[in-house]
Amino acid sequence: MEKIKFVHINEKDNSVISLFELKEGDFIVLPDGKEVKIFENVPPSHKIATYALKAGDPIIKYGEEIGIAACDIPQGGWIHAHNISESQAFEQSVSESLKEGSSK
Numbered sequence: 001m002e003k004i005k006f007v008h009i010n011e012k013d014n015s016v017i018s019l020f021e022l023k024e025g026d027f028i029v030l031p032d033g034k035e036v037k038i039f040e041n042v043p044p045s046h047k048i049a050t051y052a053l054k055a056g057d058p059i060i061k062y063g064e065e066i067g068i069a070a071c072d073i074p075q076g077g078w079i080h081a082h083n084i085s086e087s088q089a090f091e092q093s094v095s096e097s098l099k100e101g102s103s104k
Contacts, residue, residue, distance in 0.1 A: 006048065010063030015047040015079055017061075022048070028076075039076035047079035059084055 005028050006016040016028070026038040030050060042048055047061060053073040058065045067084040077083075 008050075009061070012060050012063045014050050014053065014058075014060045016050055018042045018044055018046055018048060020044045036076045039074045040078050042078045049073045049075055049077045049079055051075050053077075 004019060005022060005026075006018050008016045008031055011031075016030070021044055022028070022038045022042045024038055024040050028036050028038065028048070030036060034050075036048070036050060038048065047059070052075045053059070053069040055069050055071050057069045059067045059069060059079060067086050069079075070083050070085040073079060073083055
């Protein structure tokens with residue numbers, strides 16, 4: 001039995017979370033059966049693009065937009081601080097959470 005390599009939380013997600021280090025050239029198989037070749041080494045608990053993203057595309061995790069691609073990210077690419085920017089939706093969500101927390 002092959003061990004589980006990643007977590008895919010929501011069908012809207014265009015990223016998955018690695019459960020352990022994945023090496024360039026490894027493959028993962030998405031829930032829909034599509035194979036994705038890992039483009040570069042990905043540390044444990046980091047995001048991987050399930051398809052190629054263009055600069056400005058939203059990055060979806062847990063069914064929610066968590067940021068935007070700061071540059072093109074290939075399918076199987078590592079998504080991290082070096083290639084993701086905060087989106088207005090994310091900033092608004094954080095701002096609202098902070099307001100709610102300060103009013104308690």
